[in-house]
Amino acid sequence: MRIELDLRLEAAAISEMAQNIKDDTGFIIPDVQWDQVAQNVLTTTWVDGIPIRDLAAMDAAGIDRKALASKLLQSFLRHAIRDGFFHADMHPGNLFADPKTGDVVAVDFGIMGRISKRERKFLADILFGFITRDYHLVAQRHFDIGYVPKHQSVDDFTLAIRSIGEPLHGRTAADISMAKVLGQLFVITELFDMQTRPELVLLQKSMVLVEGVARNLDPDLDIWTVAEPVVGDWLRREEGPIGRIEDFAGHLTRMSEALGRVPVLIAEAELTLAEHRAMMANPPNRLVNNALVAVLAAAFVVLVLAGWRLLTGNF
Numbered sequence: 001m002r003i004e005l006d007l008r009l010e011a012a013a014i015s016e017m018a019q020n021i022k023d024d025t026g027f028i029i030p031d032v033q034w035d036q037v038a039q040n041v042l043t044t045t046w047v048d049g050i051p052i053r054d055l056a057a058m059d060a061a062g063i064d065r066k067a068l069a070s071k072l073l074q075s076f077l078r079h080a081i082r083d084g085f086f087h088a089d090m091h092p093g094n095l096f097a098d099p100k101t102g103d104v105v106a107v108d109f110g111i112m113g114r115i116s117k118r119e120r121k122f123l124a125d126i127l128f129g130f131i132t133r134d135y136h137l138v139a140q141r142h143f144d145i146g147y148v149p150k151h152q153s154v155d156d157f158t159l160a161i162r163s164i165g166e167p168l169h170g171r172t173a174a175d176i177s178m179a180k181v182l183g184q185l186f187v188i189t190e191l192f193d194m195q196t197r198p199e200l201v202l203l204q205k206s207m208v209l210v211e212g213v214a215r216n217l218d219p220d221l222d223i224w225t226v227a228e229p230v231v232g233d234w235l236r237r238e239e240g241p242i243g244r245i246e247d248f249a250g251h252l253t254r255m256s257e258a259l260g261r262v263p264v265l266i267a268e269a270e271l272t273l274a275e276h277r278a279m280m281a282n283p284p285n286r287l288v289n290n291a292l293v294a295v296l297a298a299a300f301v302v303l304v305l306a307g308w309r310l311l312t313g314n315f
Contacts, residue, residue: 004110004111005110006039007037007038007039007040007041007042008037008038008039010042010109010110011032011034011037011042011044013109013110013112014029014030014031014032014044014109015032016085017029017079017083017085017087017109017112018031018032020079020082020083020085021075021079021083024075024078025103026071026074026075026103026104027071027072027075027103027104027106028047028098028101028103028104028105028106029105029106029107029109030044030045030046030047030107031044031045032044033045044107047096047098047105047107048098048099048100048105049096049097049098049099049105050063050096050097050099051092051093051095051096052068052072052092052095052096052097052104052213052217053092053093053216055216055217058097061097061099063097063099063102064102065217065218066217066218066220066221067102068097068102068103068104068217068218069213069214069215069217069218069221069226070214070218070221070226071102071103071104072090072095072104072210072213072214072217073210073211073214073221073223073226073227074226074227074229074230075104076090076206076207076210077127077227077230077231078230080113080115080120080123080203080206081120081123081124081230081231081234082120082230082234084114084115084116084117084119084120085112085113085114086112086113086114086203086206087106087109087111087112087113087206088111088112088113088202088203088205088206089108089110089111089206089209090106090206090209090210090213091209091213092213092216093108094106094107094108095213113199113202113203113206114199115199115200115203118145119145119197119199119200121238122141122145122147123200123203124231124234124235124238125137125138125141125235126138126141126182126185127227127231128228128231128232128235129141129161129165130164130165130168130181130224131224131227131228131231131232133165133166135158135161135162135165136154136158138158138161138165139154139157139158139160139161140154140158142157142189142192142194143157147189147194147195147197148189148192148193148194149192149193149194152192152193156192157192160188160191160192161185161188163188164181164184164185164188165181168181168224182204182207183204183208186200186201186204211223
């Protein structure tokens, strides 16, 4: 609560999102006026917009509500899957429509969600698996990321996933809810000893809000068709040469950081041995000396193991 009520941090969240979406279209946020920001004061640029719940006003302004619904859903998925940083309070009171461009305008960045690249890949695979009816992919990803214990059966879990996905196909778009699918998925995973993931619960809550607003704008919105370009493009990029190069660069960076810490570990180990030799040369008494030797030996083992874990990347 202290973090959410500190408006300097909300300003920072706006700034981070602005940097993430600077090359995007269809989603607008205000700019921060940093000279007028303090712990209890947040000042941003003015934004014009029609409340997204006011359907009559948007129709009168000639706004394409179907296009607006697609922009809203795709923008949210892009922020969550591509950036790992998303607006987590997208209820109708925080959303507007730009009367000139028909774009989404968002305000109030007090609650933000963040998921790591590991969870983003997981989410994208899950959504893509349901879109393409690849239920084994959905199940396997739960095991790969460690959400479902390895002693469970992948085949049984695949069958459970199929029980969620198959009823979706052959039905009209108005009857299919992405948020409901994720909710059912969480219920099923409980049967397979999957622990609750707070970051995914916040994501699901946000997706419920976004989907509800989008369906209010366009009751016939085809959630899966709208989602596929964002999810599919991101996955193809991640699995392609660019994604592989970025992953390799990340591994090199982590290895370099680990190697940079090795000299410090070696110096600490040498200091520990020097102190040990000094005490052996002039022991205070046998009991204390034995205790100190045991402590120093344990410390040395810990340092060696830590150095090994850093070198091998197993940390």
